[in-house]
Amino acid sequence: VTQLRRAVRFNADIKRLVLKLSGIIQADYVNSEASKSAGNLRESFGEGPLNSFNYDAMSSILKKVSVREALPKRRRERILGLIEMLQTQKFYPLSSSRKGAAGSPFSFAFDSCSAALKAYRERQPKLIELARAMAMAELEAKGEYSEARHDGLFESFGENGLDSETLAVFPDYLVRINATALSGPEQSTLTEILSADLPIKVLVQTDDILEKSLIEHG
Numbered sequence: 001v002t003q004l005r006r007a008v009r010f011n012a013d014i015k016r017l018v019l020k021l022s023g024i025i026q027a028d029y030v031n032s033e034a035s036k037s038a039g040n041l042r043e044s045f046g047e048g049p050l051n052s053f054n055y056d057a058m059s060s061i062l063k064k065v066s067v068r069e070a071l072p073k074r075r076r077e078r079i080l081g082l083i084e085m086l087q088t089q090k091f092y093p094l095s096s097s098r099k100g101a102a103g104s105p106f107s108f109a110f111d112s113c114s115a116a117l118k119a120y121r122e123r124q125p126k127l128i129e130l131a132r133a134m135a136m137a138e139l140e141a142k143g144e145y146s147e148a149r150h151d152g153l154f155e156s157f158g159e160n161g162l163d164s165e166t167l168a169v170f171p172d173y174l175v176r177i178n179a180t181a182l183s184g185p186e187q188s189t190l191t192e193i194l195s196a197d198l199p200i201k202v203l204v205q206t207d208d209i210l211e212k213s214l215i216e217h218g
Helices: 002-030 038-045 055-064 073-088 113-142 147-155 185-195
Strands: 173-178 200-205
Touching: 002 073, 002 113, 073 113, 113 147, 113 173, 113 185, 113 200, 185 200
Parallel strands: 173 200
Antiparallel strands: none
């Protein structure tokens, strides 16, 4: 239930950001000479009463109209990269048509502490990358991204880890394990998880409440 609530909020944010960023790219295309070509104009009107319309003359007129300055190449590439990142992330399955583009989403349920910790460490770079993309997308959507001010900032984004508020957006890891398996390496890994305060929840099942706990000190 917790993960589902997070997924709903997360997907709503992703869709909002992708829509706004796509709007910037679309507006830039509409403003370009390519969109005003005779062939493109003919396609946009489709077949019908305007078949005999002089699209070459219309294209010539539109190209003479003063237009806004086109998106700088670097910004355009950055926005397209952000859209790709947001649409292909694997932390939450997206309900969009592109959900298969990134393959299967990550699973967050495990049968051992070591498997959960391994997955957490392997995915951490991707999580930081996605969190960075979302922060950049928010600025781009508002038209507030400044390369001079933000490029250096985002280069070092996440070097010292992510704050609890950012991590709260992403799924928690769940380990379901029997107490009999919590010995040796597993118990050491559990201690490591707890001491590092990682977003990993551990459900331990015990079959005999009269036996001494395998987890020392309660």
